[in-house]
Amino acid sequence: MTTTSTRTEQPRQDAEREVVLEARDVTKHFTVRGKKGSAVVRAVEGIDLELHRGEIVAMVGESGSGKTTVARLLSLYYPTTGGEILLEGKPVSHVTGRKALTYYGQVQLLFQDPFASLNALKPIRHILGRALKIHGKARGAKQVEQRIHELLTRVNLTPPEQYIDKYPHELSGGQRQRIVIARALAVEPRVMLGDEPISMLDVSIRLDVLNLLKKLRDEEGLALLYITHDIASARYIADRINVMYAGQMVEGGSSEEVIHDPQHPYTRLLLDSSPDPGRGLEGDQQSLFDEVGDLGEPPSLITPPKGCRFNPRCPFAMDICNEKEPEKVEVSPGHWAKCWLHQEGRADLLKQRNIQFGVPIETAAAEAGIDTVNAEDILDRTVALEGETTADLGPFQP
């Protein structure tokens, strides 16, 4: 695919950029107490992550896969259970006081819900002013006001005089999210951790906020972790994409490679779930609805499945998937996946045009007898489900 090659040749990807924030084998277990005693929730396990200067890294996964926990671990809101977090090569632990302040001055968190993350009783002047004052970026009322004007201009809230004395409830969702970004920018951080920063926003203003984040990356060299469940927005904004499933990272690589050449069945599932205007143009409309099957549920993190955590939902699951956890395999430079298909030499399965995830709907099978157009399709899927074919049906086209 032509787009892949042009995008990967961008200088951004080639230049070796300095690592600002790094997570090494970070693990977080929560202990929950219930009526039946306590249990351990394995929210996040073995996360390796590098955030480079001037680069946006996306973290994609469904609800409950531990994305937010990763952001909170990196912002030191939770102490880690294992592994270490390194800021510019120096390890940090959960600290308080002055040490924490210097860390907060480098790493800032963007919140998902702009309606909850601003104090409703405080005007913008106070919200941004405190951020400036805590980190000693401005002193005296006059200087603070001037800096707030600068910040508001940077996040495209102009003219700033119109916004500085407003209360959060007087602003729209997009404007509030800009205030949240401005608050994070006020401390002049090197890393921003965006915890689904656009998912609560109206669709019409999402692009604005994404472009603002892109601008901050390009003009100020900010490193951004972009957490989302929307793989399309990740593709738009991110240089690299990591896919999370059930608290673990299952695939990672440059955005275009992950999107166009997914190397993990779960990534395929995510991609197939995202809306595609081109789908259904060829063939019949009916097949669009046939694809919907029971896709299964994310596993319990208290008793995760043995072996690969995706195996109960995986159409290609083999015996080994149920027994041993797959190792990280580098498919192409910078693009890795944790899946037994690669070790077993069956990675071609991932390139099929149609993959039937989960349990096919019974009615679809019943219809197969009547509807001759669909019969072949369904047969293909059934074969794929049983893992008896390695036929390459051509490269996946999104």
Added chain:
Amino acid sequence: MFTGFLHNRRVQIGLAAFGLCAGIAIFGDLILKVYGFGPLDVDYDYVASAPLRGGHLLGTTISGQDVLSQLIAGARGSLAVGTLSALLACTIGALLGVSAGFIGGAYDTVVNAITNVFMTMPSFALTLIAAGYISAAGGPGSAGMGWVMMAFLIGIFEWPGMARYMRAQTLTLRGRDFSMATKLLGEKTWRLVLFEIMPHLLGIISARFLAAIMAGILAEAGLNFLGVSTGGVISWGTMITNAQNQGALTLGFWWWFLPPGLAIAVIGTATAMVNFGLDEVTNPKLRTGNEKVVRAFLRRQRAEARAEQRTAVTASN
């Protein structure tokens, strides 16, 4: 923040009424001197007389005591005990509740246990017993206990509800995104509690404070009624109790029990008015546009519409 608070009409009325009562309470002796009748003086010529007779503006009681002078003297007893007890209850309640909610852990467990114990105690009966001991300690014929001690006794049993309320509110506020955001900005904990979380609690604190004042005034009246004296101090509560005991209701001496009842109602209304204003300050969403400006705007809009209509009519003619 508080300039807007003082411009609010309700707050102005409330503060004026409250200030009037407070002024009467503070300068009561002076006013009584000018008025000429003492609260306990007996006027044998005008016993149980209706208002405005013999210089008694609000009439006299069944034993010939002036109702207005009693009302003035009673303001001090009622207001002082009510306010002080409420202040005490709210301070203890807020301090324990907010700290327990915010710090959590073992501290929270201990504070919660103490709160629960205090909550299950029959507070009024305990106040009565304690008050009985304290006033008896002065020996027979002593002037009873002072109003400060009375307020202390009432307040010390009134805080558990407040603490419970504050703890629950703090727990929800602590978990909100904006608290987390402020913390991750590097804000000091005491500033987070005082400047970010406290303003959210002010509305509740003020409402509870008003309720506590009223409860204090009523508790004081009740204790007086049951014989725990504050050294012969007259209050609105004792006035009502006396009126009821001595048959003012059945005899139709409305001027005896109505004024102290109204006075308590006025205090209640005044505090409620202030509370509305506080609510608007602590919750900016309730702030409405300046009524005057809105009305002027609507008037002009209407006038313009009329003018337009007129020109349309003349044009069609």
